[in-house]
Amino acid sequence: EAQVTQNPRYLITVTGKKLTVTCSQNMNHEYMSWYRQDPGLGLRQIYYSMNVEVTDKGDVPEGYKVSRKEKRNFPLILESPSPNQTSLYFCASSQDTRLAKNIQYFGAGTRLSVL
Amino acid sequence: DQQVKQNSPSLSVQEGRISILNCDYTNSMFDYFLWYKKYPAEGPTFLISISSIKDKNEDGRFTVFLNKSAKHLSLHIVPSQPGDSAVYFCAAGRPGNNNDMRFGAGTRLTVKP
Numbered sequence: 001e002a003q004v005t006q007n008p009r010y011l012i013t014v015t016g017k018k019l020t021v022t023c024s025q026n027m028n029h030e031y032m033s034w035y036r037q038d039p040g041l042g043l044r045q046i047y048y049s050m051n052v053e054v055t056d057k058g059d060v061p062e063g064y065k066v067s068r069k070e071k072r073n074f075p076l077i078l079e080s081p082s083p084n085q086t087s088l089y090f091c092a093s094s095q096d097t098r099l100a101k102n103i104q105y106f107g108a109g110t111r112l113s114v115l
Numbered sequence: 116d117q118q119v120k121q122n123s124p125s126l127s128v129q130e131g132r133i134s135i136l137n138c139d140y141t142n143s144m145f146d147y148f149l150w151y152k153k154y155p156a157e158g159p160t161f162l163i164s165i166s167s168i169k170d171k172n173e174d175g176r177f178t179v180f181l182n183k184s185a186k187h188l189s190l191h192i193v194p195s196q197p198g199d200s201a202v203y204f205c206a207a208g209r210p211g212n213n214n215d216m217r218f219g220a221g222t223r224l225t226v227k228p
Contacts, residue, residue: 004158039220040124040220041117041220042117042119042218042219042221043159043204043206043218044218045216090158090159092158102147102208102216103149103164104216105158105160105161106151106159106160107158108156108158109156109158
């Protein structure tokens with residue numbers, strides 16, 4: 001089954017404690033990205049990756065890091081989480097973005113609370 | 116600066132009636148538009164899209180209308196079913212460029228039996 005898998009689904013942590021949210025896709029997609037969803041603001045892009053070892057900042061990258069060592073995996077790293085990073089996070093992947101249809105496939109989400 | 120706006124946070128309709136969800140955008144460079152549907156505890160899933168060369172795209176019960184001069188698009192669901200109850204996100208961007216994709220805040224649709 002084609003899917004994007006995020007782990008964990010729920011996470012409560014404390015300020016300053018490093019954490020990693022994993023994301024894996026089994027569709028051989030080149031493009032992967034991370035979004036956060038906050039009330040009234042929709043989905044905002046944090047980081048994206050066009051291919052292995054190619055990553056770049058989205059609209060709200062502050063406080064986050066990513067890596068793309070393998071095509072299927074795109075972990076999101078919070079080195080020193082702060083309460084304003086409490087949010088719902090989605091990982092997404094899509095085929096070659098040069099194609100006309102930019103349909104993204106999303107993971108089920110990770111709800112993060114930073115106390 | 117929210118370039119894509121869904122001004123109605125929620126909408127409630129009766130089963131069998133039409134649901135109309137609206138979306139406005141400000142960036143005239145956008146020329147490709149998508150709607151995603153999201154159920155609780157799941158990620159958004161693609162529903163329907165339209166490019167700027169069209170003003171209408173239909174897929175079964177779902178139709179998207181685009182009014183470029185007004186920078187406005189709408190999603191029509193006819194007839195509405197209880198299973199359509201979900202949050203609907205409007206997204207706008209340019210083909211071949213996911214990096215500029217912008218999402219609206221979403222509209223929660225409730226279809227009452």
